[in-house]
Amino acid sequence: MSPKKPFFWVLVAVIAVFLVPVLTNNVSLRESLLLAAIYIILTSNLNLMIGFTGYVNFGNIVFFGLGGYIGLYLVTAGGLPLVAAAALAGAAVGAIALVLGLGILRLRGAYFALATIGIVEAIQAFVANFEPWGGATGLYLSFQAYQALGGPREALWTVYLLLVAVMGLSLFLCYAVKNSRFGLALFAIREDEDTAAVLGVRTPLYKATAYSLSGILPAMAGALFFFKQGVIQPEQAFDLTLSTEAIVMLMLGGQGTVTGAALGAFLYEQFRGILLTSTVFSSFQLVIAGALLLVTVLFMPGGLMGWLHRRWPRLRKVLE
Amino acid sequence: MSALLEVTGLCKHFGGLRAVDEVSFTVEEGEILGLIGPNGAGKSTLFNLITGVMPPSGGRVRLAGTDITGWPPYRVVRSGLARTHQIVRPLNDMTVLDNCTVGACFGSETLGLSQARRVAGEILELVALADCRHRLASSLTIAGKKRLEVARALCARPKLLLLDEVLAGLNPTEVGRMIQVFRALRKGGIAIVMIEHLMQAVMNLSDRVVVLNFGRKIAEGRPHEVATDAGVVEAYLGDPHIAARLTGPVSDGATP
Numbered sequence: 001m002s003p004k005k006p007f008f009w010v011l012v013a014v015i016a017v018f019l020v021p022v023l024t025n026n027v028s029l030r031e032s033l034l035l036a037a038i039y040i041i042l043t044s045n046l047n048l049m050i051g052f053t054g055y056v057n058f059g060n061i062v063f064f065g066l067g068g069y070i071g072l073y074l075v076t077a078g079g080l081p082l083v084a085a086a087a088l089a090g091a092a093v094g095a096i097a098l099v100l101g102l103g104i105l106r107l108r109g110a111y112f113a114l115a116t117i118g119i120v121e122a123i124q125a126f127v128a129n130f131e132p133w134g135g136a137t138g139l140y141l142s143f144q145a146y147q148a149l150g151g152p153r154e155a156l157w158t159v160y161l162l163l164v165a166v167m168g169l170s171l172f173l174c175y176a177v178k179n180s181r182f183g184l185a186l187f188a189i190r191e192d193e194d195t196a197a198v199l200g201v202r203t204p205l206y207k208a209t210a211y212s213l214s215g216i217l218p219a220m221a222g223a224l225f226f227f228k229q230g231v232i233q234p235e236q237a238f239d240l241t242l243s244t245e246a247i248v249m250l251m252l253g254g255q256g257t258v259t260g261a262a263l264g265a266f267l268y269e270q271f272r273g274i275l276l277t278s279t280v281f282s283s284f285q286l287v288i289a290g291a292l293l294l295v296t297v298l299f300m301p302g303g304l305m306g307w308l309h310r311r312w313p314r315l316r317k318v319l320e
Numbered sequence: 321m322s323a324l325l326e327v328t329g330l331c332k333h334f335g336g337l338r339a340v341d342e343v344s345f346t347v348e349e350g351e352i353l354g355l356i357g358p359n360g361a362g363k364s365t366l367f368n369l370i371t372g373v374m375p376p377s378g379g380r381v382r383l384a385g386t387d388i389t390g391w392p393p394y395r396v397v398r399s400g401l402a403r404t405h406q407i408v409r410p411l412n413d414m415t416v417l418d419n420c421t422v423g424a425c426f427g428s429e430t431l432g433l434s435q436a437r438r439v440a441g442e443i444l445e446l447v448a449l450a451d452c453r454h455r456l457a458s459s460l461t462i463a464g465k466k467r468l469e470v471a472r473a474l475c476a477r478p479k480l481l482l483l484d485e486v487l488a489g490l491n492p493t494e495v496g497r498m499i500q501v502f503r504a505l506r507k508g509g510i511a512i513v514m515i516e517h518l519m520q521a522v523m524n525l526s527d528r529v530v531v532l533n534f535g536r537k538i539a540e541g542r543p544h545e546v547a548t549d550a551g552v553v554e555a556y557l558g559d560p561h562i563a564a565r566l567t568g569p570v571s572d573g574a575t576p
Contacts, residue, residue: 185425185426187418197393
């Protein structure tokens with residue numbers, strides 16, 4: 001990608017914003033932006049399935065949770081450094097998703113969506129009974145693990161920077177797919193899968209590849225996030241609520257657009273922060289998320305970015 | 321030399337209904353074959369079987385000597401056989417150019433994105449859709465969508481093109497323009513099988529005509545032979561004197 005493309009500067013600007021807490025040494029801002037980065041990673045990769053391919057994946061959190069488990073297991077039992085563990089977790093989850101995708105992507109529409117929920121439940125039940133991964137009590141990281149990164153304080157900063165890097169990669173992946181031959185095939189599948197096949201798109205393989213691709217970076221994010229937490233348990237790793245929230249963020253920002261997915265995730269995180277700290281709304285946070293989804297789908301089906309694009313068509317070229 | 325397309329004993333049964341029943345025919349290189357018959361005769365089903373949209377219950381399909389029976393649609397296109405749909409199926413939320421680029425990217429030759437865009441642009445010139453290239457496919461008129469179907473199929477650079485009622489619903493000027501496109505294609509060496517109800521167009525364009533009724537082939541031959549065939553007149557054409565009118569002097573864009 002060259003500096004001539006507007007997207008290059010969008011990416012630079014986003015990463016610059018995420019480097020502010022590093023420069024100002026602001027820990028509370030870092031924690032808020034860390035969550036925003038994770039949301040952007042989840043939403044951008046979900047966009048590959050929902051926005052580009054037209055398949056609603058309710059179980060996108062499976063990639064995040066499995067990545068977390070594999071990553072933490074490699075660090076605790078294998079003694080691998082964090083970066084290697086995260087990369088391996090990404091590769092492993094990508095491979096699992098490819099095989100899984102070739103099977104479940106034979107289903108379409110609501111049946112596919114239901115199957116993805118089934119996968120979350122099945123994998124959660126499996127992990128909760130899988131002794132090497134600690135069963136229902138989960139995996140705990142020993143304090144020693146942070147020493148490799150120069151102590152707990154430094155480790156938190158390292159994890160944050162790595163997550164920002166994965167976020168940058170997610171945005172770039174979305175952009176690269178959108179402007180590729182592969183992406184064109186995915187759009188054709190989204191519009192009409194049978195026609196896409198008649199036009200020569202090898203639909204089963206392309207769908208499974210998109211599904212697999214949408215799992216790699218969330219898995220790496222999962223490994224990094226649960227390393228930071230120091231513990232991973234089945235309920236937190238495979239949280240269907242977060243899975244659904246990612247869909248709300250995507251619809252809010254604008255499915256099918258790269259910047260929209262990121263914007264939706266960022267705004268949702270900020271909004272969620274305000275709600276959780278207010279005395280009135282803290283227990284109604286999910287109710288409001290649901291209402292937000294309804295309003296978006298009813299009045300702004302293209303999301304924020306879709307609305308902006310309609311208002312100022314020239315923005316299409318700048319904010320893809 | 322063997323035929324370009326060789327269909328032998330092709331069948332499709334839906335429960336007890338024989339939608340396509342032991343149909344055999346061949347298409348030579350550069351030939352235009354008309355496929356006619358009353359509604360429900362099994363013409364579109366026949367296309368679906370040949371292009372792999374549905375698996376046949378029996379019979380074989382050979383393209384340039386290769387057995388393509390039961391291949392999935394994307395493999396069939398790559399082997400050089402493209403089609404249009406009777407009910408137009410544009411990729412609505414994509415531009416006209418992108419619709420065609422998909423066809424060019426994944427056609428008989430595997431092209432990169434920029435090369436495919438160029439091919440798509442050339443084909444859009446050919447079917448006179450170049451002015452609409454940046455519009456969304458959903459915004460085209462029905463005539464435009466029909467032309468887009470043809471353009472998209474052509475982008476795959478096929479050896480053989482199956483056209484499913486592309487002239488239906490077009491006005492005389494549009495029919496004339498489309499017929500010119502087909503003539504240009506034939507000159508370029510592309511063979512065509514066309515399902516069409518517009519008899520004057522079929523009779524004038526086709527080298528040979530195959531007639532289906534209730535899933536069976538009831539006649540095959542030169543246009544004037546078929547039009548005078550007693551069985552065809554009874555099953556489909558209705559008027560015994562129609563042959564003279566249909567196979568009369570060629571006039572582009574004329575309606576029956």
